[in-house]
Structures are given as C-alpha cells and as structure tokens.
Amino acid sequence: xxxxxxxxxxxxxxxxxxxxxxxxxxxxxxxxxxxxxxxxxxxxxxxxxxxxxxxxxxxxxxxxxxxxxxxxxxxxxxxxxxxxxxxxxxxxxxxxxxxxxxxxxxxxxxxxxxxxxxxxxxxxxxxxxxxxxxxxxxxxxxxxxxxxxxxxxxxxxxxxxxxxxxxxxxxxxxxxxxxxxxxxxxxxxxxxxxxxxxxxxxxxxxxxxxxxxxxxxxxxxxxxxxxxxxxxxxxxxxxxxxxxxxxxxxxxxxxxxxxxxxxxxxxxxxxxxxxxxxxxxxxxxxxxxxxxxxxxxxxxxxxxxxxxxxxxxxxxxxxxxxxxxxxxxxxxxxxxxxxxxxxxxxxxxxxxxxxxxxxxxxxxxxxxxxxxxxxxxxxxxxxxxxxxxxxxxxxxxxxxxxxxxxxxxxxxxxxxxxxxxxxxxxxxxxxxxx
DNA sequence: TCTGGGGTCCTAGGACCC
DNA sequence: TCTGGGGTCCTAGGACCC
Numbered sequence: 034x035x036x037x038x039x040x041x042x043x044x045x046x047x048x049x050x051x052x053x054x055x056x057x058x059x060x061x062x063x064x065x066x067x068x069x070x071x072x073x074x075x076x077x078x079x080x081x082x083x084x085x086x087x088x089x090x091x092x093x094x095x096x097x098x099x100x101x102x103x104x105x106x107x108x109x110x111x112x113x114x115x116x117x118x119x120x121x122x123x124x125x126x127x128x129x130x131x132x133x134x135x136x137x138x139x140x141x142x143x144x145x146x147x148x149x150x151x152x153x154x155x156x157x158x159x160x161x162x163x164x165x166x167x168x169x170x171x172x173x174x175x176x177x178x179x180x181x182x183x184x185x186x187x188x189x190x191x192x193x194x195x196x197x198x199x200x201x202x203x204x205x206x207x208x209x210x211x212x213x214x215x216x217x218x219x220x221x222x223x224x225x226x227x228x229x230x231x232x233x234x235x236x237x238x239x240x241x242x243x244x245x246x247x248x249x250x251x252x253x254x255x256x257x258x259x260x261x262x263x264x265x266x267x268x269x270x271x272x273x274x275x276x277x278x279x280x281x282x283x284x285x286x287x288x289x290x291x292x293x294x295x296x297x298x299x300x301x302x303x304x305x306x307x308x309x310x311x312x313x314x315x316x317x318x319x320x321x322x323x324x325x326x327x328x329x330x331x332x333x334x335x336x337x338x339x340x341x342x343x344x345x346x347x348x349x350x351x352x353x354x355x356x357x358x359x360x361x362x363x364x365x366x367x368x369x370x371x372x373x374x375x376x377x378x379x380x381x382x383x384x385x386x387x388x389x390x391x392x393x394x395x396x397x398x399x400x401x402x403x404x405x406x407x408x409x410x411x412x413x414x415x416x417x418x419x420x421x422x423x424x425x426x427x428x429x430x431x432x433x434x435x436x437x438x439x440x441x442x443x444x445x446x447x448x449x450x451x452x453x454x455x456x457x458x459x460x461x462x463x464x465x466x467x
Numbered sequence: 468t469c470t471g472g473g474g475t476c477c478t479a480g481g482a483c484c485c
Numbered sequence: 486t487c488t489g490g491g492g493t494c495c496t497a498g499g500a501c502c503c
Contacts, residue, residue, distance in 0.1 A: 077471085123471050141469050184474095184503040269501045302477080326475065333471060371495085381470070385497060421472090 048192040048203045049319060050226045051233035052210065054169065055242035057186035058126045060220050061165050062155055065104050066112075073131035073152040075115060078122035078142040086111065109153075116150035118142050121333055125157055162186075169214045169222070176210055181319045189230050191319040202226060202247035211243065231315035232257065234266045253313045258285030265310050275299070287311035324427070325367065329375075330357040331421025337379045340413040340466070347420065348467035351408075352401060354422040359397035362424060368393035368435050369424035372403040376411060377419035385423075386410050391440040393428060400424060405465035413466075 054060070058076050063069060086107055090099040093111070122142045134149035145152070166185045174180055177198070179191035190210075192198030197206045203226030215221055225236025227248035235257065239246035248256060262284055263273050279298065281287050287295075288311035296304030309315065332354065338347055362368060372394075373387030386407035394400065404422055428434045 121469095121471080123469095125471085139470075141471095143468050144470090147468080187503075267501070271500060300478090327473090329473065331472060373496095383498085387496065389495060419471090 045193055046199065047228050048198055048226055049228065049230050049233045050190040050192050050203060050207060050224055051230065051237040052173065052188050052190060052222055052224045053237045053241075054186035055221045055223055056126065056128070057165075057220070058157065058162055059128050061162055062158075064219055065161075066107070066155075067105050068107070068109055069112070069153060071130060072109065072128070073134060073136070073149055074128045074155060075124050075131050075136060075142070075145060075149075075152050076126045076155045076157055077124040077138075078118055078120060078154055078156065112153045112155075114150060115142065115146040115152045115154050118146055118154055120335065127152075159185075165218055165220065168218055169220070172213050172217060173210055176206070176213070179319050179321055181321060189233065189319050192226060202249065204245055204247055207245045211245070215243075229313075229315035230317050230319070231266065231310060232313055235260065235264055238264070250313070254285075257313060258283060258288060258311075260284050262287055267306070267310070272299075272303075284311050324429075325365075326427060327369070327371075327423055327425035328358055328361050328365075328367070328427065329421055329423035330354045330361070331375060331419060333377070333419045334417070337416035337418045339416050344467050347417070348465065350420055351404070351422070351465075351467050354420065355401040355404060356397045358422050358424055359395050359400055362395035362427075363430075366430045367427045368395045368430050369427040370394065370438065371423075371425040372400055372407065373423040373425065374404045374407045374411075375419070375421035375423065376408075376417055378415040379418055380415060381418070382415075383419075384411055387423070387425070389426065392438050393426075393430075393435045395424070395430065401465075405467075408466045 059074060062074070062076060086104070087099045087101070089111055090103075090107055120142065124136065124138050124140050124142055124145055126138055127136045127145075131145075131149060131152045134152070136145040136149050136152065142154070162185055170180065170182070170188060173188060173190060177190050177192065177195045179194075181189040183189060192203045192206055195206060197209070200206070207224040207226055211222060211224060221243040223237050223241045223244045223246075225233045225239065225246045225248065227233040227236050228250060232248045236246040236248045237244075239256075260283060261273075262268050262276050262281060263270075265284065268276070275298075276282075276287065281290065287307060290308070290311075292305065292308040294304075295307050298304065299307055332350060334350075340347065370391070370393045371387050371389045373385055375383060375385045377383045388403050388407055390403065400422065
C-alpha cells in the first residue's frame with residue numbers, strides 16, 4: 034500500500050504532512066475568554082452548562098445585559114477555581130501556566146486541585162471544539178484533497194500530487210495552510226512533512242507552536258535517532274518499559290538491534306514493525322474515508338455502586354446507555370450484530386462480555402436485552418465504578434449485508450425464539466441482573 | 468481524595484469446517 | 486484405532502491513541 038501502490042512518477046517524491054493544532058482546546062477557550070490569557074487554566078472535570086458564567090454575571094451586575102457576546106468581559110475572579118471541584122473527572126488539557134504547577138492532562142481533577150487550587154477550571158465544550166475542527170479541516174480540504182482524520186485536532190495530508198506540494202520539501206504548501214487557518218480562526222498549528230506518516234507525525238512536534246519541520250531521508254540519523262522510543266506513535270508505556278529493560282532508550286538504540294533479535298523478543302509482527310519504525314520505514318497510505326467498527330457509550334458513576342443495593346439506579350443507567358448507543362447508530366445510519374458490555378470494578382479491574390447475533394440491529398430494547406444476558410455472565414464480586422455498552426461488527430443500515438446477514442453462527446434459540454422487541458415497548462419488566 | 472470517554476488493532480484459544 | 490493442517494469466526498483482554 035501507500036508508496037508501494039503508487040506508481041513512481043519521475044520528479045515526484047512521496048511527501049506526507051501531519052498537521053497538529055497547537056493546544057487546541059485551550060486555544061479555542063482563549064478565543065472566547067481572552068481575559069484568561071497567561072493564567073493557569075485547566076479544562077476538564079464535570080459538565081457545567083455553558084451559560085453558568087453568564088447567569089452569575091446577571092446576578093452580580095443585573096443593570097447590564099449579559100449575552101454570549103459579552104463572554105470576554107467577564108472578570109477573571111468570577112471564573113470557578115479548581116479548589117471548588119468535587120467529583121471524579123480528569124483533566125483534558127492544562128495551559129503552560131497551569132503545567133508549571135505540575136498539573137497535566139489525564140490527571141484527576143481532585144489531585145490537580147491540591148497542586149494548584151487557584152487554577153481556573155473550564156468545562157470541556159466539545160460542540161465548540163468540533164466547530165473549529167470542521168473549520169480547519171475544510172480549509173485544508175480546499176487546498177489538498179487527500180486528508181486523513183485523526184481526531185478533533187489532527188490530520189495527515191498527502192502533499193505528493195498537490196500543486197506546490199514538492200516545493201522546498203513541502204514547506205511552501207505547509208505555510209499556506211498555516212496562514213489560511215490562522216487568518217480564518219485565530220488558531221495556530223504545527224506541520225511536519227516527511228516521506229511517510231510515521232516521520233511526519235514526529236516532525237510536527239519539532240517546532241511547536243506554529244512551526245513547520247521538513248524531514249528528508251538523510252535526516253534519520255541526526256533528527257530521529259536521538260529521540261526517545263516513546264516518540265514513535267505506537268510505542269506506549271508498556272512497550273517502552275520492555276525496551277528499557279533491554280537497555281534500549283533511544284530510537285538509535287533500537288535501530289542498532291537486529292531484526293531477528295527484535296522478532297524473538299517482541300514477537301514476529303511487533304518486532305518487525307519496531308525494526309522498520311527505527312529505520313524510518315512506513316508504507317501506510319493516507320486513508321481518506323473509513324467505516325466505523327463499533328460505537329459505544331460508557332459512564333463512570335459519581336460513587337461506586339453495588340449490584341444489589343443500587344440495582345434500580347444501575348438498571349436506569351444501563352437502559353439510558355443502550356438508548357444512547359442505539360440513537361448514535363440510528364443517527365449515523367449503522368446497525369451492528371455484536372452487542373457487548375463493559376464493567377469496571379472499584380479496584381479498577383475491567384471485564385467485557387459480548388454476544389454476536391445472527392442479524393443486525395440498532396434497536397435499544399434488543400441491545401438492552403442482549404446486553405443484560407452478557408451482564409449475567411459476569412461474577413459481580415465488587416462494587417462497580419463504570420458501566421459501558423458497545424455495539425460492534427457494524428454495517429451501513431441500507432447495505433446488502435444488513436438485509437441478508439452472512440451468519441456463521443446457528444441462530445441461538447435463547448435469543449431468537451422470540452422476535453426482537455418492538456421499539457416502542459418499555460423494558461422495565463425484564464428479569465435482568467439490574 | 469488517584470485514574471474520563473470513545474475509539475482501533477492485535478493476540479490467543481477454542482469451535483467448527485474442509 | 487491414528488492423525489495432518491489451514492482457514493474463519495467468536496470471545497476476552499490488553500496496548501495504544503486522541
């Protein structure tokens with residue numbers, strides 16, 4: 034795939050860009066609240082209504098009007114602080130001023146409140162981030178057609194055949210994108226351009242914020258090998274620990290290892306991948322459209338719940354999660370045939386159970402019924418902190434497969450003896466675990 | 468005051484089929 | 486009696502990413 038499937042055209046070098054919005058969530062918030070610039074701000078925690086701040090201002094200064102146009106005029110001391118937070122949320126993003134206190138993303142908010150109680154706490158506002166995400170992606174799509182989505186603030190772009198994409202190794206096109214995005218949104222981004230996605234991703238981090246880095250094949254030794262193995266997208270904490278145990282700290286250390294040695298210690302597939310990655314090799318194409326594999330909803334409870342004692346509450350939560358997944362599926366036009374549940378116990382241990390049907394569904398009652406059977410297969414020995422519902426093996430609702438499933442399972446008598454429940458019925462009568 | 472939510476991909480064993 | 490492999494699907498768990 035990728036460069037391998039692309040016929041080599043004389044003069045055209047494969048150039049892949051990775052574009053990463055700089056401190057995306059925090060930057061979007063600062064567009065609305067410029068008065069917070071330079072202050073320790075943390076985004077995450079609970080879900081507050083976005084009008085809360087305006088409501089407080091209406092109380093404090095009833096003589097004047099407070100609408101969404103006046104957000105930038107809200108005094109800094111009116112914003113909620115970390116110290117006032119109660120709950121189990123984690124931090125999504127922290128500004129540099131907040132990071133100076135040791136606060137970082139994925140940290141529990143309560144822990145962060147101890148480190149920096151006076152930091153301002155803003156709720157996450159995905160609707161707002163999605164809006165700016167759409168805006169910058171549309172701008173890039175206008176300039177280059179081959180774009181791969183990597184979440185709300187990241188994309189890969191194939192520069193190879195774009196007019197100007199080869200000039201100065203891609204720098205000219207990258208500059209154009211940066212300027213167009215900043216002019217339209219006030220946000221900055223960093224772009225790396227390299228012969229493949231692996232190197233482009235690393236390059237985009239080199240000059241943050243608002244930077245551009247070009248990596249040529251000759252740069253491998255000087256720019257990539259000195260980096261820590263963790264900088265490779267795909268090497269996480271576990272793999273890094275294993276590598277360290279073998280004395281491998283940098284990508285250069287990794288590149289010194291024989292392919293066979295890596296395959297023996299890390300498995301055929303993973304070992305070969307590690308070897309390729311260390312040598313800057315990556316054939317993956319830029320994938321412009323991909324189908325979802327699964328959709329899920331999960332929630333962590335405010336307090337751990339007991340299967341027996343909190344049965345009613347758990348049942349309601351379970352029903353709501355099923356309704357949400359079903360609504361997600363229906364809104365996006367998908368059906369699935371593998372229904373699964375996920376539990377997390379108070380000791381943070383997680384278990385999953387799933388069941389594959391002989392047909393596809395997006396029916397909330399059927400999802401709840403099958404999910405309920407999955408729940409019964411779990412040994413409930415501890416209190417629960419999380420419950421999730423997942424529907425996998427998705428196909429488009431109007432596809433041939435959805436209408437005529439090619440099932441490899443004999444229909445399970447337990448589940449298909451009766452028709453799937455009609456969608457309008459209620460489902461509180463079922464003798465489920467919850 | 469530990470540790471969110473929504474995803475993808477891989478592995479490995481067992482079932483089942485040829 | 487004995488005994489091959491290959492292939493696919495299902496399930497559970499785990500690593501990793503944004």
